[in-house]
Amino acid sequence: MGLTIGVIGLGRIGGFHADTLAALPTVEDLVVTDAHPAAIDATTARLSTARAVSDADTLLSAGVDAVVIASATPTHAALIDKAVAAGVPTLCEKPIALSVKDSAEVVHRVADSGVPVHIGYNRRFDPAMAAARASVAAGDLGFITTARSTTLDPAPPPRDYIAASGGIFRDCAVHDFDTLRWLLDDEVVEVYAAGGNQGDPHFAEVGDVDSASVLLTFASGTIGVVSVTRYNGRGYDCRLEVHGSTDSVVAGWDDGTPARNLQPGCGFPGGTPHAFFMDRFAAAYRAELTAFCDTVAGDGSPALCTARDALEVAVIAEAATRSATAHRPVRTDEVRAHHVTAQRQ
Incomplete structure (x- = not known):
């Protein structure tokens, strides 16, 4: 049955x-x-x-x-x-x-x-991203200097969704935070985030931003770089780059990557750009x-x-939200001590 x-x-x-x-x-x-x-x-x-x-x-x-x-x-x-x-x-x-x-x-x-x-x-179930994680775990790349995760949406979600989403770090960038933490099998110790608004003023009205970048410092010393936006008119762009001391790998570079390559004589990527996350990640889902x-x-x-993994991602997202608001680095233990330890007492 x-x-x-x-x-x-x-x-x-x-x-x-x-x-x-x-x-x-x-x-x-x-x-x-x-x-x-x-x-x-x-x-x-x-x-x-x-x-x-x-x-x-x-x-x-x-x-x-x-x-x-x-x-x-x-x-x-x-x-x-x-x-x-x-x-x-x-x-x-x-x-x-x-x-x-x-x-x-x-x-x-x-x-x-x-x-x-x-x-x-x-x-975690995207074949190329899983292969990148396997390469990191096997030591194929040496020590990891930088890992970059990118999520660029083609257009903003509805206004009602934006208002209830919790903000770009909690709603969108959490995928990147989870990917990097899982990829490296490492914990984030400090977060520095910045965001801006150039599109719909509704983002600012509800205390959100339409584009942001985040620097994550991992316990090992690896630097994570996260870039997110609600405005990427060419299509849905989600990529991962992992740079190590002996080798580098990428995931998400395929013919559907929504980017125009200006290198003379290079036709890549040459396919129809990915339109949205459901076509980009259908196999992963x-x-x-x-x-x-x-x-x-x-x-x-x-x-x-796991739920505990997702809690760690929530801590990173909260640290990013605080950092972008206060314009300062925020350590994850600051967030964890305030919200996680207290509720167990």
């Missing part, structure tokens, strides 16, 4: 996950729900294996083997708690919660539950959901992001 997987939240990414899960050979049935009935109807009309229920509580009591949470960010923490209380293995889209304090409280509550909880950081289903079936995947 195949798995029965629940999906809570059927918006852009939730609907995409439902389609991906329905196509996996290990998945037999889907149980789906959303706060908006139209999203439920669209999913069940599209997928013959999807059965609709009215709410998350009903879904978690419907005999599901696992659940994927893809609802709005403010609902994540409560839904993780409900899934764990029901004993249902969980994959939740990032982040755990909007604040470090709330994220730490969730991690503390689920730590001894025995229920697997993973957070959706799909770049499929691999991530496959790994999660394998974990539910008893074959664990070390690449899946």
Whole structure:
């Protein structure tokens, strides 16, 4: 018998996950729900294996083997708690919660539950990025001097999304923070961030920026460089560069890279630029959901992001937010001492 997987939240990414899960050979049935009935109807009309229920509580009591949470960010923490209380293995889209304090409280509550909880950081399953990590782990590059992660969105999300997102460091750059931490198997000790606004004034009105860069100092001495923007008109650009003392590697340079190469006589990249993250990372999402289903079936995947991993990413994002606001470096232990240690006492 195949798995029965629940999906809570059927918006852009939730609907995409439902389609991906329905196509996996290990998945037999889907149980789906959303706060908006139209999203439920669209999913069940599209997928013959999807059965609709009215709410998350009903879904978690419907005999599901696992659940994927893809609802709005403010609902994540409560839904993780409900899934764990029901004993249902969980994959939740990032982040755990909007604040470090709330994220730490969730991690503390689920730590001894025995229920697997993973957070959706799909770049761990991108083949080239995984190969870069393997090269670092094998020592093929010598000691790592610099690791660069880039996320350039082609256009901003809707204004309502921006206002509720928690800001570019918590919403967008967290993917880069997780990628670098996972790539290097190392912890960030200090963060320096700067951001700016040249586009829609709504970003500034809600205390956000539309473009930012972040310098991360890792415990080993490696420097991480993160660049993010909401305005990259040529397409969706996500790349990774790893520079070592003996070799360097890149991931994300393919014919769909949205860049015009001005080097005379060089035609690379020559393909249609990637338009959005779902076409750029379709294979990675499929691999991530496959790994999660394998974990539910008893074959664990070390690449899946744990809740505690995601908490460390939240600490980095909070440090970046503070740094950009105060125009100073911020050590991660400053954030951790204030938000993580205090909630355990």
